[in-house]
Amino acid sequence: xxxxxxxxxxxxxxxxxxxxxxxxxxxxxxxxxxxxxxxxxxxxxxxxxxxxxxxxxxxxxxxxxxxxxxxxxxxxxxxxxxxxxxxxxxxxxxxxxxxxxxxxxxxxxxxxxxxxxxxxxxxxxxxxxxxxxxxxxxxxxxxxxxxxxxxxxxxxxxxxxxxxxxxxxxxxxxxxxxxxxxxxxxxxx
Numbered sequence: 342x343x344x345x346x347x348x349x350x351x352x353x354x355x356x357x358x359x360x361x362x363x364x365x366x367x368x369x370x371x372x373x374x375x376x377x378x379x380x381x382x383x384x385x386x387x388x389x390x391x392x393x394x395x396x397x398x399x400x401x402x403x404x405x406x407x408x409x410x411x412x413x414x415x416x417x418x419x420x421x422x423x424x425x426x427x428x429x430x431x432x433x434x435x436x437x438x439x440x441x442x443x444x445x446x447x448x449x450x451x452x453x454x455x456x457x458x459x460x461x462x463x464x465x466x467x468x469x470x471x472x473x474x475x476x477x478x479x480x481x482x483x484x485x486x487x488x489x490x491x492x493x494x495x496x497x498x499x500x501x502x503x504x505x506x507x508x509x510x511x512x513x514x515x516x517x518x519x520x521x522x523x524x525x526x527x528x529x530x
Contacts, residue, residue: 349508359418364507377431385526404422404527410513461475478510486503
């Protein structure tokens, strides 16, 4: 399903108990779910249905996927499967990926290309960066208010700054309708 974009800043308010969303350029949503290690879950689900399904002890992690403005996306309530070992490399093989995470235990930003993590960081401590080119987004991080000119904390709250960075630098976004519409579903056992 293709949806129109409203940016991503609304996610923090709409998912107060946490979310993760991964965007992958020029990929179909079914392929993204496969790269995430998901098994097909049958019928498309709304967010409410997916969360209810995940609460079943034996259901596994539920991710919903779609496409928007040249990016496939997969969104997960509460958790961050994308940060599992080897997942970023698999998801970004042959393309570009951006992951935005804000869960009860970890906020995290990651961008990767061709199977390699380029830049990642905790948006609450953006001066500590990882990846093959950790300073690649430094100018964009300053523009988003994540980091100041002297390298210390910027004026933007961590997760809010991360979401602004993703919108400005990568032009990723989702429609608020994502919460209500049924999307393709994959389950990580």
